[in-house]
Amino acid sequence: MFDDVRVLGNKMKDVVAMLRRTVSVATVSQVDSELRRVKVTFAGGRIPESDWLSVVGSRTKGVNASWNMAVGEQVLCLFPPIGSMVRGYVLGSLVNVNARPYTTNPDKFGIQFEDGTLLEYDQATQTGVLKIKGGTPSIQVGPDKVSIVSDVDIEGAVTISKTLDVTGNTNIGGNLSVTGTVSGQQTATFMGTVGAAGYGGPVSGGVAKMQNGMEVSGNAEINGIATINGIPVSVDTHTHLDAENRPTGPAVSVRSASLLSRLLRYLRR
Known part of the structure; x- marks a missing residue:
C-alpha cells in the first residue's frame, strides 16, 4: 500500500511539474523567419531546447503584419493542455532590465x-x-x-493652393507658365531670349537692363524720355521757350533726333 502511495505521489509531482510548464518564461535560441516560429530554452538547463513553437501574431491573412523575434529575446510561452513541450506557442516578448521600452512617455x-x-x-x-x-x-x-x-524627389504632379516661399535657389529645366502677376525686388538675369506675347497685364516696376540688345517687332509706347547713346530724346508732345525766349516746335521724333544729333556732330568737326 505504501508503495502505491509513493508511486502516486511521484506521478502527482510529474503532473504538477507539467502544469507549471503550461505557462513558462523562456529565451529564444533559434528563429525561422519564413514560418515565424522559434525554438526556446529554459532557465536552469533541466529541460532541453523546445521544438519549433509558433509565434502568435496580430494578423496573417488579408492585412499581414510582419516581424520576427531575435535570438536572446525573453518570451512567454504556452504549452497546452498540460505543459507538454511537443506543441506550444510563443505569446510575446517580455520587458526586462536588458530590454527596456525606448520611451516612458504614456502619450x-x-x-x-x-x-x-x-x-x-x-x-x-x-x-x-x-x-x-x-x-x-x-x-x-x-x-x-x-x-x-531631406532631399525630396517628386515624379508626379504637384498642386499648391496657397503661398510658396522659397529661400534658396530655384532651377527650372522645363517651361515656366505664369497666369498671374510676376513681381520682384531684385535683379532678374536672362541668358537667353526674353519675349512678351502682348496679352495679359503690363510689365512694370524698376529699370529693365538688357546687355545683348533688344528687338521690338511691334509698336513701342514710351511715356518718358528715351536716352540713345547718352543723348536724352523727349517724345512728349509739348512746347517751351528756347534760350532766346522764342517758343519751340513740337518734340522731334526719335528718328529725327538721331539725324539731328549726327548733323551736330558733323558740324562740330
Missing part, C-alpha cells in the same frame, strides 16, 4: 528599430514622426504643418 506610441529608426505618434501633441536612424532624413506631421528634413 507616445511608436516603433524603434535596431538601427535607431523611429516611427512614432504623440497623442498629446498630435504629432507623428519618422526619423531614419534616429536623425535625418526625418518627416514630422503635425496638426498645422509638415516638416521634412
Whole structure:
C-alpha cells in the first residue's frame, strides 16, 4: 500500500511539474523567419531546447503584419493542455532590465528599430514622426504643418493652393507658365531670349537692363524720355521757350533726333 502511495505521489509531482510548464518564461535560441516560429530554452538547463513553437501574431491573412523575434529575446510561452513541450506557442516578448521600452512617455506610441529608426505618434501633441536612424532624413506631421528634413524627389504632379516661399535657389529645366502677376525686388538675369506675347497685364516696376540688345517687332509706347547713346530724346508732345525766349516746335521724333544729333556732330568737326 505504501508503495502505491509513493508511486502516486511521484506521478502527482510529474503532473504538477507539467502544469507549471503550461505557462513558462523562456529565451529564444533559434528563429525561422519564413514560418515565424522559434525554438526556446529554459532557465536552469533541466529541460532541453523546445521544438519549433509558433509565434502568435496580430494578423496573417488579408492585412499581414510582419516581424520576427531575435535570438536572446525573453518570451512567454504556452504549452497546452498540460505543459507538454511537443506543441506550444510563443505569446510575446517580455520587458526586462536588458530590454527596456525606448520611451516612458504614456502619450507616445511608436516603433524603434535596431538601427535607431523611429516611427512614432504623440497623442498629446498630435504629432507623428519618422526619423531614419534616429536623425535625418526625418518627416514630422503635425496638426498645422509638415516638416521634412531631406532631399525630396517628386515624379508626379504637384498642386499648391496657397503661398510658396522659397529661400534658396530655384532651377527650372522645363517651361515656366505664369497666369498671374510676376513681381520682384531684385535683379532678374536672362541668358537667353526674353519675349512678351502682348496679352495679359503690363510689365512694370524698376529699370529693365538688357546687355545683348533688344528687338521690338511691334509698336513701342514710351511715356518718358528715351536716352540713345547718352543723348536724352523727349517724345512728349509739348512746347517751351528756347534760350532766346522764342517758343519751340513740337518734340522731334526719335528718328529725327538721331539725324539731328549726327548733323551736330558733323558740324562740330
